[in-house]
Amino acid sequence: MGGLLAELGKKLAERWLTLLVLPGALYLATLITAVTLGHARPIDEHLMATRLDQWAMPGRTGRVVVLLAAYLLGSAAAGVAAQALAAMVERVWLAESWGSWPPPLRQAAARLTRRRHSRWSGAVKGYHEAREEAAAALARARLEEAPASGAPGRAASLSRLDAARRRLRDIGTEEPERPTWMGDRMQAVAIRLDRELDLDLATVWPYLWLTAPETVRTEITAARETLGRATTLAGWGVLYAAVGALWWPGLIIAAAVFGTGWRRARTAVDAYAELVEATVRLRTAALAGDLGLEHTGPLGPATGKAVTDLLRHRGPVP
Structure with a gap:
């Protein structure tokens, strides 16, 4: 038991030194x-x-x-x-509970949430447009019996779809409800x-x-x-x-x-x-x-x- 406590004390001392003292000294x-x-x-x-x-x-x-x-x-x-x-x-x-923040912070958080929601809505619209464009390019390729990867505009439409997906994810994977x-x-x-x-x-x-x-x-x-x-x-x-x-x-x-x-x-x-x-x-x-x-x-x-x-x-x- 004494050895266990000694080892525990040693680990706590190392953690205290690493997390508090060394960064604090700097x-x-x-x-x-x-x-x-x-x-x-x-x-x-x-x-x-x-x-x-x-x-x-x-x-x-x-x-x-x-x-x-x-x-x-x-x-x-x-x-x-x-x-x-x-x-x-x-x-x-x-x-997590920004609605209970003090009034100035709560109002700022509400504005940020609305702004994020507006950006997200625009990104969702852009994503759907890019997806429809990519689907249309694929349909044209099938009608022309051309390889999908080599169809005119297909590569560009896929690139735009990928960029639109990244923009949407950079804002949020779901509809924003928080300011961050x-x-x-x-x-x-x-x-x-x-x-x-x-x-x-x-x-x-x-x-x-x-x-x-x-x-x-x-x-x-x-x-x-x-x-x-x-x-x-x-x-x-x-x-x-x-x-x-x-x-x-x-x-x-x-x-x-x-x-x-x-x-x-x-x-x-x-x-x-x-x-x-x-x-x-x-x-x-x-x-x-x-x-x-x-x-x-x-x-x-x-x-x-x-x-x-x-x-x-x-x-x-x-």
Whole structure:
């Protein structure tokens, strides 16, 4: 038992060092540079070296030890702040309950949602037009008894159809209901499962998670942790923006860090949503059997509705 606790403590210490102290130390070094140099002399190496020499003057060992301890504590505090900001960033990016946000944010989110919906409607129209054009080109090829791939305009119409499909997916795979792409990407899973399988994801998912094989849970957990790391990186980007108020190169760092976090988060959300939907479609039949429901053949709305109705919590009878 003692060995297990020691190993657990070692892993926690390593995680604390990796997630909080090391990134925090880099941030604190940047902040000290910003305070020392400011906007007037942003790349003055001589001034920075002089200040470092002053702090490390001989005979001030006690002061150096105190400064080092304060530096480590400050690094950890910066890491905690970055994780707190990451939680806020994730809440904004997923926008799960944007209708309950404070009025200014809620109004801005509503405008973004309307704008996304307008763009999506235009993209849907363009996609249908491109699909009809491709179908017409194929029909002409068949009438002329020419190979479909070599028919006049066929290749161009397929290229336009592919571009229209990409534009539509870049906005959303389902009709937008949230102000962000990431939020709609997660919501799209629930919408499709409800439409195609009559299954309520929020109701069924906890039970699917408990009965899923360990390999499935490992994959989903890894995808969720990837999203967490991406939002934490974005949280650091927000902190570096504060450095930019004192030292303009900090704005460049902030933009690079936040942008990298945003791109990684989009990829992680897409992978996470794919895994969740795949798990539901592959494991719901097994869950139905575990619940004592009869199921044969492909998964369909009847099974989805039966599982949802059985698991849905009902309030007390008045």
